[in-house]
Amino acid sequence: MAITLQPPPTIKLPGSGNARRVLAPESTAPSTGIWVALAAITMTFAAFTSAMIVRQGSGNDWRHFAFPIILYWNTAVLAASSVTLQMARRRFASASADIGEHSASVLRALYGTLVLGCTFVIGQYAAWHELRAERLYLASAASSSFFYVFTVLHALHVIGGLIGLAYVISKLHRGILRLNTLTAASQYWHFMALLWVYLLLLLRTRI
Template sequence: MRQRTLRPAPAPASVAQRRQQLLPNGVLGMLIFVITEAMLFAGMISGFLIVKANAPEWPPLGQPRLPAGETAFNTAALLASGASLFFANRAYKVWPNRARLPLLAALALGAVFVVFQGIEWVALIREGLTLTSSTHGAFFYLIVGTHALHAVAALVALGWSAWLLSQRRLRPGTLQAVSLFWYFVVGVWPILYFQVYLA
């Protein structure tokens, strides 16, 4: 038998949860949260740009250069993960089971990104770039670290979605909300990469 249908959901506890006029509740709530997150990164980036603009030399003398080339590979993995999740969403609308493969691919590519970032951090710390070595190091770990925390949180949410999918309990609103957050994490990264690594 085709497993197109979802298991019956527990009835929502309140009428508030059954009504929706603009967007599904989870998506609207996540959208508002993403606006806050965008402003958080905007604050960090503008602080970074101000300090960088006032510095006589950037990166400061004696500080290691960031591995822009290796991170480009990483960036590609992250973007591929976002694309894969996009296809998972499209497949889910047709037939929920078909979403499993692209969803797992998105999860794996996202994990590749996080793991390689970790390896890069270990190398940079060995080379002498730390939180206290300079404002360059401090801003690098602050901005990239904040992004990494977001990526880990989003991966946990994606893994949870994949588990719900395997149990046939994944609701469309849940997948959309989690995807929205992952699109944000993926979408903000090229900006961070350009500002912190390249520019």
Template sequence: MRPVPSWPPMPPGGAPVAQPGRRAASQVALWWLMGVIGMLFALMLVAYVMRMSQGDWRPLPSVNALWVNTGVLAAACIVMQSSASQARQGELRRSRRDWMLAGVLALVFVAAQLWVWRELVLRHYGVSGNPANSFFFLLTGLHGMHMLGGLVAWACLMPRRVTHAARARRLQLTAQYWHFLFALWIVLFAAIVNLTPEIAQRLCGTGVTAP
């Protein structure tokens, strides 16, 4: 009798081959998730610009800590990508070390954002102070919630019982999600720092023209 072929197929070394269909499905699901999140923030930014064009908008003061936070998040994404690359190359010890450091940096970013909120409240720029305050807390808080979701994905890589191939695949997907959150943060940060009521009025066509 012929032996029944196993699935997934087993190479000569005995380790199961990763299923390409499963990899493709997880990648497509990630792209769908990032697309939905991107659309949500795009709509929020449109509302941000439209509300800024109104006459009662009072911009927040400059918050220099946001520049530091941006650097911390960039470092977290770089180290996370290094962890994924090390895992693909079989450097498990270095991959785990970079994975741990990336998580610490991401936690520092979230904690620093909370510190920025606290400083603004102490300076009497609370959520209900004016529309600029409300939108700042809303946009940064929404991004922080998705960053916490990225940390949940990071924490799911903690068990050591997963196979090397599965861990490398999950690391790569998590790194892609973190890169997406960093790109999203850059857009939000640029809007918060650079947009002014005058620019918003031009974009919305609500500027007052001279007679």
């Protein structure tokens, strides 16, 4: 019985005269690495959460302050970025032998995620600026210290995710992007969005 081997799907990038192949995943290394990283990040934020709860209950000097309203808008922006990235992953995963017309939409969704992610970081900076305007700095009070630690540490991880997205986009432009690489980037990004929702609720109830 003859066996017919099907070639991997191709993708025609905007401005490119030739179709390029969408490479199938070869290993689970990117996904495994992401899960290890997410476990480490989870433990880090869990440790800071425990430290904040203990510190708040250890004395009567815990200072509450006005919660920056812009953080709610930042949450909506980060949630929207997760939606656009998931759209990009699904479109890429459903690639068929003739996907030329879909390549532009994948890139638009990825660039949209990149822009929204940068907007989130800028919004976080605006929140820090708002606190500084109220003379609330890292060392002003225990509550403000934890606020800065949580939000800055999370923003740094988001910036790391933005670098990863830029890497994904560059591989797509070169026609060598694998689905497992995009999936790993998506898992990390969605985790950052969920982590931020957790931090928002934590800070809102404790600060």
